[in-house]
Structure formats: structure tokens, C-alpha cells
Amino acid sequence: MTTITEDKHAIHAAAREGRLAAVESLLSANPKLSSTRDPDDRLAIHWATSHNHPDIVRLLASQKSFDPDAVDASGWTCLMMASSLKDDAGLDLVKFLLGKEADAKLASGTGGTALHFAVSKSNLEVAKTLLAAGASARAKDKRGQLPLHRAAAVGSVTIVKLLLQNRTPVNASDSDGMTALHHAISEGHGDVAGELLKVEGLEVDKRDGEGRTALECAPDAKVREFVVAAGRREGFEFEGVDG
Incomplete structure (x- = not known):
């Protein structure tokens, strides 16, 4: 037998499963x-x-009770959820929600913004759209991470370039004392490190919370050698590295 509680939440199940007709009926x-x-x-x-499920989102957004910035228990808005869908799959929803005046600057319970979540999934087009709508490349989450830290960690050269164009601080440290360069090198993303090394004023010998320079975070000799060579092309000399 269906309980009252199940009846009450039938619309949630229908929305989750993409059953438009059921949502309309309810x-x-x-x-x-x-x-x-x-x-x-x-x-x-x-x-x-x-x-x-865009058709259901549009239907629900047409209701009088619709709030584009309504959050769930984790402080996530619909814009954050759409931004975090893989492979830019949520781009149309992001544009739709922004058109409904969703706030691109809001932060979740962990301090992450829609831009943080888009960057974490390497969603370049979503990131561009959010920045154009006023999202900040300078916003930090509760771990002290900028979107740049996340872009470096996932190895997205194109998003790193985009964030640098939007005046993100390149030497900022997160709560572990790690800069974007630390994250790029520790994850083995030499191409991202190479992009960061092109930035004037980059502090290559800045140390993290454990006292390590970014180069000391390299997972193997191959990555280390790649970064040293890239740095020298840009005029950098690394602490503790012989000529």
C-alpha cells in the first residue's frame, strides 16, 4: 500500500526519473x-x-512558487547542480536558470560556487557562461580553494587560461598551503604547470603546509624534469635544482 509520505514525495521521484506526464498530473x-x-x-x-531533465525543470520553473536560488540541505542551488553535470551537459539548463535570474555568485554549504563545480568537472563552456553572468574567479571555498586550484588539479589547461584571463590570483594558497602550481604538479599535469609558469610574478618556490615547494610535489622524475624544462624556458630557476 502506498503511504502518505510516499504520495507526498511522488513528484520528487517523477522529476528524478524524467516522467514529465506524471509531474504534470501531480x-x-x-x-x-x-x-x-x-x-x-x-x-x-x-x-x-x-x-x-530540462522539460521538467522548465515546467517547475513556471510555477508561482519557483525560486531560482532555492537550496537543498547541502546549500546547493539548481544552478550549481546544472553546472556540475559532466561534459557540459548542463549548459542549456545553466543558461535557462541564469535567464531566470539565478545568482551565479552564491556559495554552497562548503563554500563552493557554481563556477567551482563547473571547473571540477572540466566544463569549459559552462565556466565561460558563469563568468559572463558575474561569477567570480576570485571566490574561495571553505578549504581556501579558488576555481583555479580545482582547474589545476583536474588538469584543464583551457580552463586555467580562462581563469587567468579573469584575474584569478595565481599565487593564492588553499588551507593546505598549496597553490595552483602545487596542485598541477602533484597531480602530474605538466601541461598545466607549463601554462602557470608563463604567468608573470608566479612564485615557484612558495611552500605548502608541509614545507614543500610545488616541484617537490612531483609524483615522479618525468614530471619533475618536464616542469623544470618548462620553467627554464620562461626564465625560472627552481630552488634546489642544479643548472
Whole structure:
């Protein structure tokens, strides 16, 4: 037998599963369901967004109760969810939500913005769209990380270039004392390190919380040698490296 609780959250399941007709039927019977929250403190539109069901998102966004910046229990907005879908799959939703005046500058419970989440998934087009809508490349999350730290860690040269063009601080340290260069080298992304080494004023010998320079974070000799060669082309000399 279906319980009252299950009935109450039927719209959330339908939105999550992409059943547009079911969502339409439920809303027709009770429009207030669009503002009903489930045990995860999510609205149906959160589920529709996170599972990339644009038709359902648009339907729910047309309801009187729609708030483009409504958050779930983790402080995530629909814009953040759309921005974090892999392979720029959420780009159309991002544009739609921004058109509905979603705030690109809001931060989640962990301090991450939609731009942080887009960058973490290497979503270049979403990142461009968010920056054009006012997202900041200078915003730090609660770990002290800029979007640049995340772009360096995932190895996206194109997004690193984009963030540098948007005046992100290149020498900023996160809560572990790591700069973007630390993250790039420690993850073995020599190409990203090479891009960062082109930036005037880069501090190559800045140390992290454990006292390590970025070069000392290299996972192997191959990465280390690549970075040293790239640095020398840009006029850098690394501490502790013989000529």
C-alpha cells in the first residue's frame, strides 16, 4: 500500500526519473507540490536539474512558487547542480536558470560556487557562461580553494587560461598551503604547470603546509624534469635544482 509520505514525495521521484506526464498530473492535482521538500530538503526541481531533465525543470520553473536560488540541505542551488553535470551537459539548463535570474555568485554549504563545480568537472563552456553572468574567479571555498586550484588539479589547461584571463590570483594558497602550481604538479599535469609558469610574478618556490615547494610535489622524475624544462624556458630557476 502506498503511504502518505510516499504520495507526498511522488513528484520528487517523477522529476528524478524524467516522467514529465506524471509531474504534470501531480501539479494539476496539487500545485503546492512544486514547493514541497523531501527528506533531503530537496524540491522536485532540484532532482529534475541534477538528473538533467530540462522539460521538467522548465515546467517547475513556471510555477508561482519557483525560486531560482532555492537550496537543498547541502546549500546547493539548481544552478550549481546544472553546472556540475559532466561534459557540459548542463549548459542549456545553466543558461535557462541564469535567464531566470539565478545568482551565479552564491556559495554552497562548503563554500563552493557554481563556477567551482563547473571547473571540477572540466566544463569549459559552462565556466565561460558563469563568468559572463558575474561569477567570480576570485571566490574561495571553505578549504581556501579558488576555481583555479580545482582547474589545476583536474588538469584543464583551457580552463586555467580562462581563469587567468579573469584575474584569478595565481599565487593564492588553499588551507593546505598549496597553490595552483602545487596542485598541477602533484597531480602530474605538466601541461598545466607549463601554462602557470608563463604567468608573470608566479612564485615557484612558495611552500605548502608541509614545507614543500610545488616541484617537490612531483609524483615522479618525468614530471619533475618536464616542469623544470618548462620553467627554464620562461626564465625560472627552481630552488634546489642544479643548472
